[in-house]
Amino acid sequence: MIITTEIKSLVQRIEQTQLTVTAAQEAQNTSDPALIAVLNNDVRQLVLALTHACEADENRLTTLTDEPLSPYPMDKDGYAVSFDPLQDEAGFVAAWQRYGIVVGKAILSPEQCRETATAIKGRFNALSHGQCDFDTPATWPNMPKDANGTPVLSRGFLDIYHDDVLAQIRQNIRAYIHHVLIWRRPDLWTSFDRIGVKLPQHAESKALPLHVDQNPNIHPDFKTVQGVLAISDCPVERGTFFGVAGSRQYFSHYAGMAKNNGEYVELDTAAPIAKVFEANARPIPLRAGDYVSWDSRTTHANTENISNDPRMVVYLAAGPAQEHNQAALAARLDAVQSGEGSNVREALMHASKKPRYNDLAALASVRQPEQLTLLGELLYGKQSYRKITAAPAP
Numbered sequence: 001m002i003i004t005t006e007i008k009s010l011v012q013r014i015e016q017t018q019l020t021v022t023a024a025q026e027a028q029n030t031s032d033p034a035l036i037a038v039l040n041n042d043v044r045q046l047v048l049a050l051t052h053a054c055e056a057d058e059n060r061l062t063t064l065t066d067e068p069l070s071p072y073p074m075d076k077d078g079y080a081v082s083f084d085p086l087q088d089e090a091g092f093v094a095a096w097q098r099y100g101i102v103v104g105k106a107i108l109s110p111e112q113c114r115e116t117a118t119a120i121k122g123r124f125n126a127l128s129h130g131q132c133d134f135d136t137p138a139t140w141p142n143m144p145k146d147a148n149g150t151p152v153l154s155r156g157f158l159d160i161y162h163d164d165v166l167a168q169i170r171q172n173i174r175a176y177i178h179h180v181l182i183w184r185r186p187d188l189w190t191s192f193d194r195i196g197v198k199l200p201q202h203a204e205s206k207a208l209p210l211h212v213d214q215n216p217n218i219h220p221d222f223k224t225v226q227g228v229l230a231i232s233d234c235p236v237e238r239g240t241f242f243g244v245a246g247s248r249q250y251f252s253h254y255a256g257m258a259k260n261n262g263e264y265v266e267l268d269t270a271a272p273i274a275k276v277f278e279a280n281a282r283p284i285p286l287r288a289g290d291y292v293s294w295d296s297r298t299t300h301a302n303t304e305n306i307s308n309d310p311r312m313v314v315y316l317a318a319g320p321a322q323e324h325n326q327a328a329l330a331a332r333l334d335a336v337q338s339g340e341g342s343n344v345r346e347a348l349m350h351a352s353k354k355p356r357y358n359d360l361a362a363l364a365s366v367r368q369p370e371q372l373t374l375l376g377e378l379l380y381g382k383q384s385y386r387k388i389t390a391a392p393a394p
């Protein structure tokens, strides 16, 4: 086990202080240096406590093989069962090990979900100079497009990769703990990925086909994790994650389906294994604030939005920090600087293809600068974990 009483109380303190810092920033548009120092000190203590706990941890997670495929559990309301790793670490870890999928509980509070939804709608609205709005279908033909005529929203992806609204989620302390329990190490980088929006019954809100985002001919073993954080409830009809629990044990079947060296491999529906995947694929409906992570070897897709409300999610993940890899580090810092999304696997930059919408000037004009905490700076690669683990206690 990794979560100790000390870790729980540090997380609680960090959450409390973070709330106070945010309230002060909103009220006075300035940060209180004394509070920031308290926050940073607690983050340092947390990273150290997690380092010790992970070193002492005997639980080397392995992929369970030869298990019959069984669906991820649902609650009585038809939503995926979610686990709070601070309250039920064993349940969280057992779900991950068994299904290669786990849903974290209430990573964002209802208030944080509301603020995030408002911010996402606001950025979209600002990009279109007030001409296009999620909630008014008559305005959708005014969707912002780049010089090539490519819309900012396509196939359920909103091509915004860098903004404070994403930073606040990436440095969320509960998301961090969720990732530490999956990777069994505290020195992580956040992925740089997009926002997901499926407008109600829109042509760009169709289901994705079953696929994996890891090429077994290039990376045959456990390599990356992906995830979707629900900003509003995602019942099946609004569009939600759709996955085959436990399917990572059959990942090697994709070797013959990969058409090139890219990481996206679509399921060949004529392959014998396709019947197994199709029979076991299930929607994973998410409550607002819940967060599903999956091993990238898992067969997955998403469902169409046939409801009357927009699906709003954030694509989120983390993986081991590659601080020794100068090229990866430079790619990340460049991306933060330019606001561009791209696909650099070693740098945890997760655009599946070149982003379709490329008006970086328009994106920059609506971008709210990231207010990173110490944890955020570590997760972005702007500070090194080595400085924390090597420093003598203050």
Ligand SMILES: O=C(O)CCC(=O)C(=O)O
Pocket (backbone or CB within 6 Å): 196, 208, 213, 226, 228, 240, 241, 242, 300, 301, 302, 315
């Ligand atoms: O939107 C989702 O729930 C899943 C999207 C997906 O298939 C992916 O990110 O690879």
